[in-house]
Amino acid sequence: MSRLIVVSNRVSAPSDPAAGSAGGLAMALSAALRKYDGLWFGWSGETCETFTGELKTEDRAGVTVGLVDLEAQDVDEYYNGYANKTLWPLFHHRVDLTAYERSYGEGYERVNRRFAEVLAPLIQSEDLIWIHDYHMIPLAKELRRLGVRNRMGFFLHTPWPARQLLVTLPFHRRLVESLFDYDLIGFHTEEWKELLADYVVAEAGGRRLDAERLEAFDRTTRLGVFPIGIDVEGFIAARESTLGRRTYDRMAASSAFRSMLVGVDRLDYSKGLEQRLEGYEQFLRDNPDRRGQVFLLQVTPLSRDDVDTYQDIRGRLDALAGRINGEFADMDWQPIRYLNRTYRRDQLAGIYRAAKVGLVTPLRDGMNLVAKEFVAAQDPEDPGVLILSRFAGAAAELKDALIVNPYAREELSDAIKTALAMPREERMRRWEGLMQAVRASDVGLWRDRFVTALKG
CATH class of the missing domain: 3.40.50.2000 (Glycogen Phosphorylase B;)
Incomplete structure (x- = not known):
């Protein structure tokens, strides 16, 4: 039976499934991981002097959690920088608040590469890999580079920006191209899905094979609408x-x-x-x-x-x-x-x-x-x-x-x-x-x- 590996910036698996403060998403993913005997992997929230790639594992109410520390520079450039000062405002149509700095983009790609290098040895041949949110868009590309051929899905919890705004992002094409290393890309709404398809056709010379499949960058991926709910x-x-x-x-x-x-x-x-x-x-x-x-x-x-x-x-x-x-x-x-x-x-x-x-x-x-x-x-x-x-x-x-x-x-x-x-x-x-x-x-x-x- 295949395992499910969930990857997110922060791991929110609750230590107590009955905790009234636990969010519905954390509860649902924790239940899935117990069902599929899986792993939840992400940043520990802690910093270290020098990145070592040391994996810290623990059991949280039957869910195996894998955590890795990041350097302070990683946090500043990847999380505070590219994720929260660049992608977050851009994806919410606030170009006026979007900060573009080369060091942010370099930190973003470096941290995704580091995550991939820690995660890849843990992946077994039949595992399903489910990666979450804008922090992790290039992670599949980095895992593919290391030889991982498993089925990988990506889910975006934010809106996807209109094409006219996305093109203001330096190296926007490279970011979108990395999405095509996923087998499935999920959105909350049809609107977000269609905005990505519009960019791929108009800016990347891609084409729609049908209502769900897109072809570009010599690869094919599938888009889907999966509106999230509460428990x-x-x-x-x-x-x-x-x-x-x-x-x-x-x-x-x-x-x-x-x-x-x-x-x-x-x-x-x-x-x-x-x-x-x-x-x-x-x-x-x-x-x-x-x-x-x-x-x-x-x-x-x-x-x-x-x-x-x-x-x-x-x-x-x-x-x-x-x-x-x-x-x-x-x-x-x-x-x-x-x-x-x-x-x-x-x-x-x-x-x-x-x-x-x-x-x-x-x-x-x-x-x-x-x-x-x-x-x-x-x-x-x-x-x-x-x-x-x-x-x-x-x-x-x-x-x-x-x-x-x-x-x-x-x-x-x-x-x-x-x-x-x-x-x-x-x-x-x-x-x-x-x-x-x-x-x-x-x-x-x-x-x-x-x-x-x-x-x-």
């Missing part, structure tokens, strides 16, 4: 857990006689947080009778705080939230509760369930699982309303949400007003359609569909 039953169990119920009770009491809007987003310019606060501010201006009756709970854990762009956006959000509270707050009411901290999955489930409206309004997002978590957390008899950006991958599936353009603050203001006034019958009808879509893309189904396609 639905696991999230419902988290909602019904002791801590989930306790958190719900606490939030329901805190929002007594007021309607709570909730947003949960990692601090990132792609999430549209400034535009969301401005849209909410517009709602308060447009609906003075609603002041004192609603509040926004915005949970925004900090991330990548050593990258200048993220320090800038944190300062702007702090100032914007403070300005809105200063203008509209009263002695017994604050329109925004802005929190920079992380909550467990069961706590989030309780928070979502207590909310009347969920705001998921990124400017560009691969999927955005918060939208699906919000749906799964709702009370079927009295569900809240999901307001969802048309630029989130989830919008292709969650068509019963209120779909908005996050750049238009008046549109967001109108959607908030509509959501708060929506009759229960319509909320229930919309929620049933949303929940059906959430179940259809359960993370376990996503995992099995990709592995089956890779085998085939």
